Amino acid sequence: xxxxxxxxxxxxxxxxxxxxxxxxxxxxxxxxxxxxxxxxxxxxxxxxxxxxxxxxxxxxxxxxxxxxxxxxxxxxxxxxxxxxxxxxxxxxxxxxxxxxxxxxxxxxxxxxxxxxxxxxxxxxxxxxxxxxxxxxxxxxxxxxxxxxxxxxxxxxxxxxxxxxxxxxxxxxxxxxxxxxxxxxxxxxxxxxxxxxxxxxxxxxxxxxxxxxxxxxxxxxxxxxxxxxxxxxxxxxxxxxxxxxxxxxxxxxxxxxxxxxxxxxxxxxxxxxxxxxxxxxxxxxxxxxx
Numbered sequence: 001x002x003x004x005x006x007x008x009x010x011x012x013x014x015x016x017x018x019x020x021x022x023x024x025x026x027x028x029x030x031x032x033x034x035x036x037x038x039x040x041x042x043x044x045x046x047x048x049x050x051x052x053x054x055x056x057x058x059x060x061x062x063x064x065x066x067x068x069x070x071x072x073x074x075x076x077x078x079x080x081x082x083x084x085x086x087x088x089x090x091x092x093x094x095x096x097x098x099x100x101x102x103x104x105x106x107x108x109x110x111x112x113x114x115x116x117x118x119x120x121x122x123x124x125x126x127x128x129x130x131x132x133x134x135x136x137x138x139x140x141x142x143x144x145x146x147x148x149x150x151x152x153x154x155x156x157x158x159x160x161x162x163x164x165x166x167x168x169x170x171x172x173x174x175x176x177x178x179x180x181x182x183x184x185x186x187x188x189x190x191x192x193x194x195x196x197x198x199x200x201x202x203x204x205x206x207x208x209x210x211x212x213x214x215x216x217x218x219x220x221x222x223x224x225x226x227x228x229x230x231x232x233x234x235x236x237x238x239x240x241x242x243x244x245x246x247x248x249x250x251x252x253x254x255x256x257x258x259x260x261x262x263x264x265x266x267x268x269x270x271x272x273x274x275x276x277x278x279x280x281x282x283x284x285x286x287x288x289x
Contacts, residue, residue: 048289051077055282061119061129064258064272069119069127075284101156104148113170114138131271134218138207141170157183173204193237202228209265221266229260247285254278
């Protein structure tokens with residue numbers, strides 16, 4: 001569900017890009033969110049802005065699943081200029097540093113739980129997976145940490161971003177995301193493409209991919225004590241089409257490959273698959289407060 005949830009981040013800022021076709025250079029499951037795309041989403045009109053909309057996303061029921069699921073995510077984002085934001089997908093963040101293309105600051109992100117009966121997305125409307133039966137549920141988790149990003153190149157069309165977060169609640173491990181993206185206009189639309197990678201500490205990986213003695217007895221899977229390392233890497237792309245100055249439609253996709261300790265888990269090897277595909281479309285409309 002984590003990859004699905006990061007994709008909704010695209011939609012939250014889409015109306016901001018619709019307002020300015022060329023943003024100013026200075027002021028973009030279980031462990032799956034919508035795709036980690038380093039998009040040019042940092043431009044937000046001055047003052048308070050509220051974005052409302054929704055995104056329909058088909059993706060693995062849980063990260064590592066071979067079963068696809070259809071979810072309908074709310075797109076709700078409140079932002080103050082490019083300084084502060086609160087949203088369902090992004091959590092809460094503050095760009096304390098904003099200078100020469102650099103942005104950095106603290107953030108807290110949500111990671112929704114994993115339900116063994118269907119994969120666990122609270123926004124699931126069709127599909128799901130029964131492969132987790134016997135693994136038990138994973139509770140909702142928060143992840144507190146920080147981010148740093150840099151826009152660079154001609155027209156600042158490139159963006160590199162990194163995040164480091166410590167989990168609490170459903171898991172207590174470290175999580176790191178890194179991404180690079182390139183943005184270019186195609187007619188009235190804005191296309192973005194770039195790679196992304198996610199790493200996790202041993203407690204994070206064990207929570208979602210490990211198999212303890214009790215889980216092994218219930219599922220028949222071999223015990224597996226997961227280590228930390230690279231969890232996944234992939235390539236994401238999006239196409240944003242403004243409808244007017246305040247609304248836009250976004251088509252997005254992500255292709256990921258589980259790696260290291262996640263790929264070696266018996267849960268993935270016997271009940272899932274390493275290659276993960278996400279496709280979604282969403283709409284967002286911005287309101288000036």
